[in-house]
Amino acid sequence: MPLLSRIITTPIAIEVRRGALERLAPLLADGQISSGGKVAVIVGPGRGEEVAREIRGGLPDATFVPLRGSGSVQDALQAIEELRAGWFDAVVGIGGGRTLDAAKYAASMAGLPFVAVATTLTNDGLASPVASLASAGRKASYGVTPPLAVFVDIDHVRDAPVEHTRSGVGDVLSNLSALADWELAREVTGEPVDGLAASLARSAADALLPLAPGSDRFLTSLADSLILSGIAMSAAGSSRPCSGACHEISHALDALHSSPGLHGAQVALGALFATWWRRDEDLLAILRDAVERHGLPATPEQLGITNADFAEALLEAPRTRPGRFTVLEHRVISADAVHGVIEDYVVAITS
Ligand SMILES: [Zn+2]
Structure with a gap:
């Protein structure tokens, strides 16, 4: 009997739309990722307040985990410690390439499903099984579990620096x-x-x-x-x-x-x-x-x-x-x- 098909790991939910960040709570619930919103939200340094304002209304039980730096292995390891200290349905990474790579790596290492929410479009790590992180001044690629869901907020992407796009x-x-x-x-x-x-x-x-x-x-x-x-x-x-x-x-x-x-x-x-x-x-x-x-x-x-x-x-x-x-x-x-x-x-x- 020949093999008639194969299975490829892909995200179960993908939404590319305006206002995706504001609608994060229903998108997580619709995708059966987190009905109660008990998620850890990893954001880049300095962006926690801004992101919190947009999603706090829909996700009052979310725990924010800001990265200490710009997304190195060490920053991800610190985030893993915080993820292991709580109980979460999933990890939601919000930001651009480096933040999402660090968040994807942290979620994979902590054994939690990962949701990528892109606010800029800098690289193809959004839905990939690879995370590129810097360690001791060198960048390396790590195999990780690909995201369970990918949301792209076109409103944020439009406002991002042109170099990112x-x-x-x-x-x-x-x-x-x-x-x-x-x-x-x-x-x-x-x-x-x-x-x-x-x-x-x-x-x-x-x-x-x-x-x-x-x-x-x-x-x-x-x-x-x-x-x-x-x-x-x-x-x-x-x-x-x-x-x-x-x-x-x-x-x-x-x-x-x-x-x-x-x-x-x-x-x-x-x-x-x-x-x-x-x-x-x-x-x-x-x-x-x-x-x-x-x-x-x-x-x-x-x-x-x-x-x-x-x-x-x-x-x-x-x-x-x-x-x-x-x-x-x-x-x-x-x-x-x-x-x-x-x-x-x-x-x-x-x-
Ligand atoms: Zn590339």
């Missing part, structure tokens, strides 16, 4: 380069490609290509695409469909140059460089257009770093994800060649 766009666009790396690995090393995961990740990125930034429709599509990317990772059982050489370069920038840009800006530059280095002219034209339209960086200078900084990151990048085969492992860049390669890239991408 751009970062989300960059993270989604980088799927196309990550998928090309995955295909390359299939051709060169025989690594299997999960067609469903690839299809979800590609659809997420393709949906954004025709859209100009600014409208609520665009923000809703971006939220959908980030959620789909997370589900693609759950389907694959790894970050593979959304993370290739683009992300290796970003991890190296985090480690060597203290994250010079937001995650999505770094992976956008990484995706453009990787696509050029893969000699994929068609995809390069598509990505270049999109990166320009959304004001994302195409050169090291536009990210605020020197070519020498970028050279260090390119040399370090393959070491950041041992075992992951991308164009950087296929066409290895030597220390002697790296400066010339970057000069050629900058000429090609700006001409």
